[in-house]
Amino acid sequence: MRGLMWFRRDLRLADQPALSAACTECDQVIPLFVFDDPLLQSKEFGAACVNFMLGSLRELATSLEARGLALQWRRGDPVEEVVRAARDWKADVVYWNRDYEPRAILRDQLVQRELERMGLIVRTFKDHVVFEPQDIRGVSGEPLQRYSAYRARWWAQWSTHKPRALPVPAALRSSKQAMGLPSSPLPSAEELGYASFDPWIEPGEQQAWKRLRWFCEGPLHRYGTGRNIPGIEGSSKLSPHFRFGTISPRAAILAALKTLRKGRAGVSRPDVFLWIDELIWREFFQQILAEFPHVISGPFRREVAPPVREPGHERDRLFQAWCEGKTGYPIVDAGMRQLRQTGWMHNRVRMIVASFLVKDLRIDWQSGERYFMAHLLDADVAANNGNWQWCASTGTDAMKGYRIFNPTLQGKKFDPDGLYIRRYVPALASVPTANIHEPHLMALSEQEEARCRIGVDYPAPIVDHRQAREDYLRLSTQKRTP
Ligand SMILES: Cc1cc2nc3c(=O)[nH]c(=O)nc-3n(C[C@H](O)[C@H](O)[C@H](O)COP(=O)(O)OP(=O)(O)OC[C@H]3O[C@@H](n4cnc5c(N)ncnc54)[C@H](O)[C@@H]3O)c2cc1C
Missing domain, CATH: 1.25.40.80 (Serine Threonine Protein Phosphatase 5, Tetratricopeptide repeat)
Known part of the structure; x- marks a missing residue:
């Protein structure tokens, strides 16, 4: 029997249920990966994520090669490509591990329907x-x-x-698994339409x-x-x-x-x-x-609508400052700069910057969600959406919108010496620890001494947190009262 193993978000050999089943049940196994062109073109994910995926695929290809199997890859619409690959290589069974994102569920249903119509067997597994x-x-x-x-x-x-x-399938080592298909080098990030990016966390x-x-x-x-x-x-x-x-x-x-x-x-x-x-x-x-797939396009609790500012220049100016790490709140700026530089951000800081965007700047959480997806190495629809909704108080959490992080106090508590801030905001590197969380309070002479002029080397706060908090609470209350 000939099996097609469709790799997706399971780029490994160990504890790989679909691969293990394919190797046990089939005489020949063809490993396949499909670059989803429509998804790549949508730019929902960014260079960090795509480069991490490519690095992981390269290692997978090497590990398979060492066991006599050449990873095959195709590029296009996954439904068409998997069906075509199964037909071209005369597969009897197609294997994959299940995915729970709504669009992946739909994709897999379409592939399965088409393969079964062609008389092939489809075997899917719990893995993720x-x-x-x-x-x-x-x-x-x-x-x-x-x-x-x-x-x-x-x-x-x-x-x-x-x-x-599960261990790495022993049958993978047996030469009977190989079908003698040639391997071809994987595409580069540039060929996929993305800048190359050295992943900060090794793939x-x-x-x-x-x-x-x-x-x-x-x-x-x-x-x-x-x-x-x-x-x-x-x-x-x-x-x-x-x-x-x-x-x-x-x-x-x-x-x-x-x-x-x-x-x-x-x-x-x-x-x-x-x-x-x-x-x-x-x-x-x-x-x-x-x-609850409606969370993709709106709040988990449909009745909740956090107050947001009107679209326009002011909203865009504030959003831009947040994206660029120029809000004048050092812990927020360090987090946003870490994200841009490395594709990753610390979880505590993700919560602080998300709260700041939604509650201090009153910008819709979906804008933050999209920005994170486009920059995170670990960009994941479920985790990202669930956490953004948690921070925006629209999600599964019982707390009803009154959790508003004070970015200065959060910084003092979790980065007391400013180690993290200094690493990602070089303009603050020489600011004394006593001022690191509120550099705008330094006197002019202190700014000169710290080589950090507020408004020149580092911005003054773009909003006043205390006022922003009051506004948010007042507008939230108004919204809830009919
Ligand atoms: C606004 C916001 C957006 C986020 N977006 C993503 C995202 O796109 N992808 C993503 O994987 N995580 C996301 N997280 C969750 C969390 O920040 C990261 O998973 C975590 O920072 C990863 O670091 P770690 O691997 O060192 O985690 P560890 O602390 O070592 O935790 C182990 C693993 O548990 C999982 N995990 C940890 N915290 C969470 C959490 N709050 N929610 C779900 N899973 C979690 C991760 O897979 C993580 O690798 C987001 C959090 C926030 C507040």
Whole structure:
């Protein structure tokens, strides 16, 4: 039997359910990747994300090559290309791992329908999450809308099912798998219409494992405090790897739990479980997107509409300042500059900049959501949408719009010495720690001494937070009162 293995957001060999099944069930396996031209042309994702994907694909191609399989790739509309590839290579079965984004669900339905019409077998697998939306339900079978309930159910399922990770398929090493198809070099980012960008987090399956090992040996055991400090290596930075499936969430969770079983000194149970909770958040948002696809185009809670300023020059000026990291709030500016320079931003800072955009600047959260998608290495529809809605208080969170981060206090609390700010806003590098979160309060002589003239080297605050907060609350209240 000949199998076509369609790689998508699962660019790895280990714990790869579709690949394992293909290698076990077929005499010949053809690995395929399709560059989705319409999606690439839409520029929904940016150069950082595309270059990370390409780097991961290159490593996958090398790993397959070492086992005698040439990764085939095509470019175009995925529905047409997969069907054509299956026909050209006379496949009997087509394998893939499932995706839960509404447009991916639609795409996969179309491919499946066409392949089955041609008499081919389609085999799909759970992979991208530990538990699929239908695995985690409330007592009457309803999808869960609160994270706390979802989390409790998730852990109950984990205890019952005790998930395991699959090894790299042994059958992959057998020469009978290869079909002798030639390999051709993958396209460059430029050929796909994107600038080349050296990913700040190294792509590929081997790097994912290296990063996971580094994290489990160190930062994991201080995660509770470390994860909130943007100036240190406190979190795993595995998000682009989970996004492109260069490592599976099962393998990562099992590795984290293993550090507890090893019982090393300094191993902290609460820290390990807190980290796994973040991966449960990831699955929660996948589930929300799959079950409530209206979140793509509007608020999860349809009745909520945060107040937004009128379109026009002022709104555009403020949005531009936010994008460029020129708001005059150092922690916001450091975050936005980190994003532009590296394609990544620390989670605490993502929350601060999102709150600032929606609540201080009163700009619609969808503009921020789109900007993040176009710049993040880990750009993921479900995680990005779920988090933006959380920050805009339109999402699943019970809190009704009154969580407004004070960017200055957040900066003082989580970057007290300004380590992170100084790294990404060089104009503030010599500002004394006492002024680092409010440089505009420096006297002229202090500005001269710090070589940071407000309004010249670094902007004054574009809004007054206290006033902006009051305005937001007043306008929110007005909106809610009929
Ligand atoms: C406004 C906003 C937009 C975001 N957009 C994205 C996005 O497009 N893609 C993305 O992967 N994450 C997004 N996040 C979530 C979070 O910021 C990143 O997942 C996290 O910063 C990644 O860093 P890490 O890998 O070091 O995480 P760790 O702290 O090591 O956590 C481990 C993993 O858990 C998952 N995770 C952690 N926090 C969250 C969360 N709040 N929601 C969902 N999953 C989480 C990630 O896969 C992460 O790699 C966003 C958060 C905010 C506030």
